[in-house]
Amino acid sequence: MGYKIAFISLGCAKNQVNCEQMMATVTAAGHTVQAVPEGADVVVVNTCGFLESACQEAIDNILEMAELKKAGQVKKILVTGCMAQRYKQDVLSELPEVDGILGTGSYGDVASAVTELMEEGLRPCHLGNIHTAEQGGARILSTPPWYAYLRIAEGCDNHCAYCVIPSLRGKYRSRSMGELLDEAAELASAGVKELLVIAQDITRYGTDFNGEHQLAKLLDELCRLDFHWIRLHYLYPDEITDELIDTIARQPKILPYLDIPIQHCNDGILKAMNRRDTKAELEALFAKLRARIPGLVLRTSLITGLPGEGEAELEELCEFLRQTRIERAGVFPFSPEEGTRAAQMEHVDTEEARRRAELVVDVQSDIIDAYNESVLGTEREVLCEGFDPQAQMFFGRSYAESPDIDGRIYFTAEEEVEPGTFVTVRLTDTMDGELTGEQV
Numbered sequence: 001m002g003y004k005i006a007f008i009s010l011g012c013a014k015n016q017v018n019c020e021q022m023m024a025t026v027t028a029a030g031h032t033v034q035a036v037p038e039g040a041d042v043v044v045v046n047t048c049g050f051l052e053s054a055c056q057e058a059i060d061n062i063l064e065m066a067e068l069k070k071a072g073q074v075k076k077i078l079v080t081g082c083m084a085q086r087y088k089q090d091v092l093s094e095l096p097e098v099d100g101i102l103g104t105g106s107y108g109d110v111a112s113a114v115t116e117l118m119e120e121g122l123r124p125c126h127l128g129n130i131h132t133a134e135q136g137g138a139r140i141l142s143t144p145p146w147y148a149y150l151r152i153a154e155g156c157d158n159h160c161a162y163c164v165i166p167s168l169r170g171k172y173r174s175r176s177m178g179e180l181l182d183e184a185a186e187l188a189s190a191g192v193k194e195l196l197v198i199a200q201d202i203t204r205y206g207t208d209f210n211g212e213h214q215l216a217k218l219l220d221e222l223c224r225l226d227f228h229w230i231r232l233h234y235l236y237p238d239e240i241t242d243e244l245i246d247t248i249a250r251q252p253k254i255l256p257y258l259d260i261p262i263q264h265c266n267d268g269i270l271k272a273m274n275r276r277d278t279k280a281e282l283e284a285l286f287a288k289l290r291a292r293i294p295g296l297v298l299r300t301s302l303i304t305g306l307p308g309e310g311e312a313e314l315e316e317l318c319e320f321l322r323q324t325r326i327e328r329a330g331v332f333p334f335s336p337e338e339g340t341r342a343a344q345m346e347h348v349d350t351e352e353a354r355r356r357a358e359l360v361v362d363v364q365s366d367i368i369d370a371y372n373e374s375v376l377g378t379e380r381e382v383l384c385e386g387f388d389p390q391a392q393m394f395f396g397r398s399y400a401e402s403p404d405i406d407g408r409i410y411f412t413a414e415e416e417v418e419p420g421t422f423v424t425v426r427l428t429d430t431m432d433g434e435l436t437g438e439q440v
Contacts, residue, residue: 004032004040004041005023005026005034005040006043007142008043010046011048012048013149013151018107019142020142021108021137021138021139026110028111029114041075045058049082051335054083062098066095069097077097078101078117079091079102080106080107082168084102084104085130088125100122100123101125102127105129105132109128135154135175136183141190145190146420147192147195148187149198150196152215153200154173155171162263162336162340162342163340164337172201174204174206174214181221188226192227195230196231197231197233213239216243219247223251232254232255233259234261249292256295257297260300261301263275264313264317283320297399298328299328299329301330303331303334304317304334304353304359305333305352306342306347317360322367325371329364376430379425380399380409381423381425382398382423384417384418391410393410394410394411394412395410396411396425409427409435411425423440426439
């Protein structure tokens with residue numbers, strides 16, 4: 001019997017891919033995926049469990065669905081993903097509204113869980129092996145038709161002291177190149193123009209097969225497919241090889257936009273957090289990347305209030321940003337996560353960590369304002385994503401803006417511009433920190 005299933009996906013793009021796979025799985029089993037939870041037989045809440053704040057967001061969503069359930073608008077609630085994996089007992093005991101859970105090793109069981117919920121009166125609790133779970137499979141894309149994610153690996157072997165990901169997602173496992181190229185070819189055939197290559201750490205791709213870095217080879221193969229842009233996310237700094245840099249510089253489809261999370265720059269903090277870089281190595285890497293990849297835009301993520309950070313280390317981080325001019329940075333206050341080594345170390349309280357994050361954001365705001373000022377008068381290829389009736393302008397992204405995290409470029413045009421098409425825009429001004437321009 002077919003049921004109506006709604007999905008709510010929280011957290012990162014990697015989680016979103018899992019959700020897309022679950023949607024395809026239930027559709028293949030004869031169920032219908034609907035866009036809104038109201039009227040659904042089963043609502044699947046696919047959770048993030050990386051940080052305490054993400055768990056709270058997940059709980060808020062679950063309680064919201066519980067209200068719909070109480071009102072008779074939803075029959076069953078199935079909780080999947082990282083929070084279900086991390087706090088399985090707590091979810092089952094403290095959230096009686098939850099009718100079942102699937103851990104990160106059991107996404108593929110979603111159709112059987114629906115049957116258990118709706119026909120067998122059970123409270124499914126599937127917690128498969130997180131180190132061997134199937135990674136591939138059909139997907140129903142939840143992104144706009146012009147871009148999609150390609151997750152090339154699962155898990156992580158870096159074991160940073162503040163991070164719970166290895167315990168939630170398992171050891172690092174690359175997907176086979178043949179499987180990835182088949183999936184990418186399907187995406188290209190479906191009209192995807194921008195392919196975002198993602199994993200917890202894409203630079204390690206292939207090393208678990210034979211010890212050799214194979215990302216450069218994979219990218220060369222992806223560039224043969226009919227994509228206009230290929231964007232890279234989450235490169236671990238000390239795994240970036242000269243071969244990879246050459247490939248990025250040589251292939252016009254690979255955007256000169258690199259997301260390299262560094263978290264901090266102070267040597268003592270990096271070492272305590274089990275990061276494998278030094279400040280000098282990071283400075284040398286960024287200088288090399290800028291020298292070899294013209295027009296490069298860098299994105300990173302930073303954590304303030306890490307164990308060992310005092311006022312001097314905070315100022316060192318701010319000065320590092322001023323010197324390296326990293327264009328984009330996500331700044332997060334340290335969250336002492338249960339089960340991590342960093343949580344056992346001495347650190348400032350959350351309020352102070354937040355204050356420091358705001359100071360770093362102020363520094364970063366000056367850098368992005370200067371960057372925006374420096375590109376005025378130039379022309380950019382922009383992927384149009386829609387029209388903003390309030391601004392009375394079209395909006396889109398250039399190579400320098402990744403979806404959902406980097407903002408937009410607003411532009412005027414004399415004729416209608418269809419979403420998903422590329423146009424050339426002359427950048428003329430800024431509006432609330434965003435670039436504006438006109439179609440050439």
